[in-house]
Amino acid sequence: MDTSNFHRLLNKQISKHLPADSLKNEHLQNFIKAINESYFNFERDKELFEHSSLLNEKEYAEINEKLKKEIKQRRLSVDKLIDAIYSLEEKEGLEANKIIDSNNLLVLVDYLQVQIDNRKKMEAELRLAKELAENATQAKSEFLSMMSHEIRTPLNAIVGMTYLMQQEEVSDNMAENLKILQFSTDNLHALINDILDFSKIEAGKVELEKAPFDLKQLISNIKKANQIKAEEKQNSIKLMIDDDVPNLIIGDSLRLGQIVSNLVSNAVKFTKNGSITVELTLQKRAGNNAILGFSVTDTGIGIEPHKQQLIFDKFTQANSETTREFGGTGLGLVITKKLLQLHGSEIKLFSEAGKGAKFYFSVELEVASDVIKLKKDINLEFQEEDILKGVKVLLVEDYPVNIKVATKFLERWKVNIDIAENGKIALEKFETGKYDVVLMDIQMPIMDGYTATSEIRKIDINVPIIALTASATLNNQDRAFTVGMNDYITKPFNPKELFNKIAKFSVKS
Numbered sequence: 001m002d003t004s005n006f007h008r009l010l011n012k013q014i015s016k017h018l019p020a021d022s023l024k025n026e027h028l029q030n031f032i033k034a035i036n037e038s039y040f041n042f043e044r045d046k047e048l049f050e051h052s053s054l055l056n057e058k059e060y061a062e063i064n065e066k067l068k069k070e071i072k073q074r075r076l077s078v079d080k081l082i083d084a085i086y087s088l089e090e091k092e093g094l095e096a097n098k099i100i101d102s103n104n105l106l107v108l109v110d111y112l113q114v115q116i117d118n119r120k121k122m123e124a125e126l127r128l129a130k131e132l133a134e135n136a137t138q139a140k141s142e143f144l145s146m147m148s149h150e151i152r153t154p155l156n157a158i159v160g161m162t163y164l165m166q167q168e169e170v171s172d173n174m175a176e177n178l179k180i181l182q183f184s185t186d187n188l189h190a191l192i193n194d195i196l197d198f199s200k201i202e203a204g205k206v207e208l209e210k211a212p213f214d215l216k217q218l219i220s221n222i223k224k225a226n227q228i229k230a231e232e233k234q235n236s237i238k239l240m241i242d243d244d245v246p247n248l249i250i251g252d253s254l255r256l257g258q259i260v261s262n263l264v265s266n267a268v269k270f271t272k273n274g275s276i277t278v279e280l281t282l283q284k285r286a287g288n289n290a291i292l293g294f295s296v297t298d299t300g301i302g303i304e305p306h307k308q309q310l311i312f313d314k315f316t317q318a319n320s321e322t323t324r325e326f327g328g329t330g331l332g333l334v335i336t337k338k339l340l341q342l343h344g345s346e347i348k349l350f351s352e353a354g355k356g357a358k359f360y361f362s363v364e365l366e367v368a369s370d371v372i373k374l375k376k377d378i379n380l381e382f383q384e385e386d387i388l389k390g391v392k393v394l395l396v397e398d399y400p401v402n403i404k405v406a407t408k409f410l411e412r413w414k415v416n417i418d419i420a421e422n423g424k425i426a427l428e429k430f431e432t433g434k435y436d437v438v439l440m441d442i443q444m445p446i447m448d449g450y451t452a453t454s455e456i457r458k459i460d461i462n463v464p465i466i467a468l469t470a471s472a473t474l475n476n477q478d479r480a481f482t483v484g485m486n487d488y489i490t491k492p493f494n495p496k497e498l499f500n501k502i503a504k505f506s507v508k509s
């Protein structure tokens, strides 16, 4: 039997314990072969076992390394989180100056939960405060608009009567008194308009219109409107308009006009024996848009450096003597500033005390094609001639003094007047009479102007109805048009506006 391939340990045992002859026995040979196989199997298992334990150790080390890294990473994140919490919170804000333990995640989670709850509570409180503030602003603006209505009604009478009395032959003394009366009523009127406007802007109720208008014409009208006041103070107003400024612009002519007008009338107000220059330049043309530069420069009293910011705050004037000497409310520049904000722009000021002031800004506006036809109001020159003679007007008004004022004007223009003291009487009169124009007050007892207009529209859809009212809110204006009115005049009315509007609807051109 060849034992050379046998396991070395088995060979050792065979040569030690078995005589050579015994190896010839076939059974013994088979037995020894089986043992040899077992020896080798055992050897292989041992190797395998050793190998596998070696492998486990390596794997274990790798996993261990990975875990350590993860733990380090997690600790780093927790530390960062804690740092973030400390930096967010005021130290005193942390309950009892509790130092957060980064090893105890549960405490950290609890702490965060408390913080989240606190934040939610704070947010809810803020939301409530915001709602309350909004409600208060709403109530304030409603109160102001109501008050202004109440003030406007008698003011209409004062303005109208003052105007009429100035047309009469009066003594010099009386003329002087009337001038003072007019100055005060003008001021009061401006104040009411400013307050109402300001409250509207503050309540976010002003939206800019978009319609084509002639910008150069607008600026030139503003110059004309301020000319008389300027001459009274020996001031000249110069216009300098760049040739490149587009003729037609799309925007809110009323609001843009208000901005420039505020600045020009201030310039006139605070300048004597000097000049006011209104400059309009094209700063940049970008596609369909133009960036336009506006400036109003005067050679008047100027504003001291430390007052230059303050004058843009509400009810602030640079000088306490200002109201006494120049009148004014201290609201003009605030409104100007807010209107410019609505235009995405900002008002700037350069001034040296005693040497004058320059207010300037730029706005980006869309340029309209010159082909667009402007909607032209028939703006008949306000002449005391007989253009309205014989026009039949139904005046619907409940307040006796206002009836008297309106009647006095209408009589001067030789208008044929009929009066109804409320909407119901107007309706009755309308059923029998025919009118060219209806002047309709809105707030009246028994039947208000909205209802009366709706009823009249059932009988006659063509008769021009002009609202003549003391409430100047946009809501009321919208409603007037919705119920079928054709136009709107706010009281105290400007006689020229009343004349022009009656003419617009009654005179056939």
Ligand code: ADP
Pocket: 262, 266, 267, 270, 298, 300, 301, 302, 303, 311, 316, 317, 318, 319, 322, 327, 328, 329, 330, 331, 332, 333, 334, 356, 357
């Ligand atoms: P008001 O003119 O009604 O007082 P404004 O808000 O328009 O209110 O102006 C606030 C104040 O700013 C004025 O009272 C005046 O002191 C100052 N101010 C405005 N424009 C000028 C100007 N062109 N020159 C000098 N001071 C001015």
